[in-house]
Amino acid sequence: RTVYVNGQYLPEQEASVSVFDRGFLFADGVYEVTSVLGGKLIDFAGHARRLQRSLGELEMRSPVEEDELLEIHRELVRLNEIEDGLVYLQVTRGAPADRDFAYPPEDTEPTIVLFTQSKPGLAESPAAKTGIKVVTIPDARWARRDIKTVQLLYASMGKMMAKKAGVDDAWMVEEGQITEGTSNNAYIVKDGKIITRELSTDILHGITRAAVLRMAQEAQMQVEERGFTPEEAKEADEAFVTSASTFVMPVVEIDGTPLGDGTPGPIAKRLREIYLEESRKVAI
Ligand code: PMP
Incomplete structure (x- = not known):
């Protein structure tokens, strides 16, 4: 499976996130799950809007614009030949140098990870x-x-x-x-x-x-x-x-x-x- 991590499309075995990532240490991250039917995304705009809201409530920076986010979703669906299934997206406050409860400096890059899950016949459960x-x-x-x-x-x-x-x-x-x-x-x-x-x-x-x-x-x-x-x-x-x-x-x-x-x-x-x-x- 090909996954997306911080700007790169990689085989899942080669993808990694820091042990200092705040998503891992503090659950300091948000996510979305968008379903795919017939190779197409269901209500992408709704999920993108809620992602922005979640990020805003946590004063977290958005790593990508909505149009780029859509492109990443589509590219993963294409690369992994997803007919029916879902796209999981997670954004965290990134991986500062050390573990600290306080939010890290503004220039800390957020972490963004996306992957797909194939679920043939999802709508006919x-x-x-x-x-x-x-x-x-x-x-x-x-x-x-x-x-x-x-x-x-x-x-x-x-x-x-x-x-x-x-x-x-x-x-x-x-x-x-x-x-x-x-x-x-x-x-x-x-x-x-x-x-x-x-x-x-x-x-x-x-x-x-x-x-x-x-x-x-x-x-x-x-x-x-x-x-x-x-x-x-x-x-x-x-x-x-x-x-x-x-x-x-x-x-x-x-x-x-x-x-x-x-x-x-x-x-x-x-x-x-x-x-x-x-x-x-x-x-x-
Ligand atoms: N409530 C909770 C607690 C959930 O985790 C979810 C799904 N993530 C929902 C409701 C349903 O939300 P949505 O229709 O956006 O998937």
């Missing part, structure tokens, strides 16, 4: 046909979840808690309400209305979330942005999650309670179709 099962767990993350940092340890722990419980993923709960999934935004549907937590620093502002809510409104579906409790979720007609790599994924069970008849709901299925169709049309 079998999980989308059966739906996934989730458990609820406490949300023990830091308080700036709107910044897409590489500090993902609690998300990993959450996935492991789900695995141990014999299910697919976890929904996190804070002050009695669901925040989001470990790596996705969470939704329930009740009496035809789509309910999802409003944007704040409590959740990641999903690029897929923004697109799906816009498409739902265009399709005359009702949307309400507010928090909801695990109890309300278990009484919902259906549920789903969204993320760049899973699109719209139906949720069929929460904490052992099946939703409706325990199969993917009609609104989740319809939104998945609309999202994939519309996104492919404008992919670049």
Whole structure:
């Protein structure tokens, strides 16, 4: 596989980052994941915009302009012959001479790394046909979840808690309400209305979330942005999650309670179709 590191396209075995890199020592870095369908990038502009926002919130310098970033994404997709899959991008505050909590001098070069992952048939995932099962767990993350940092340890722990419980993923709960999934935004549907937590620093502002809510409104579906409790979720007609790599994924069970008849709901299925169709049309 060919990867991109600080201006160079290299075989993955030859690519490296300093042991003093702040991404490694402090999780002082941000990332994006953009999916690829039919060799084209899904919502690149949305991901590029959120990257700038994350960098801005951390007073971190952007290593490349948006047009160059697009070129790097496209070149990696081409070089690695990605038909369906994703492009991972990470930017860190670079590798100063020594470990120090304070940010390094302004002229420290940021580190930028991109690589691809091939996932043939990404849009035809079998999980989308059966739906996934989730458990609820406490949300023990830091308080700036709107910044897409590489500090993902609690998300990993959450996935492991789900695995141990014999299910697919976890929904996190804070002050009695669901925040989001470990790596996705969470939704329930009740009496035809789509309910999802409003944007704040409590959740990641999903690029897929923004697109799906816009498409739902265009399709005359009702949307309400507010928090909801695990109890309300278990009484919902259906549920789903969204993320760049899973699109719209139906949720069929929460904490052992099946939703409706325990199969993917009609609104989740319809939104998945609309999202994939519309996104492919404008992919670049
Ligand atoms: N919330 C969290 C915590 C995530 O990690 C992700 C995916 N990285 C999302 C939501 C979904 O965001 P997006 O639709 O931009 O992939």
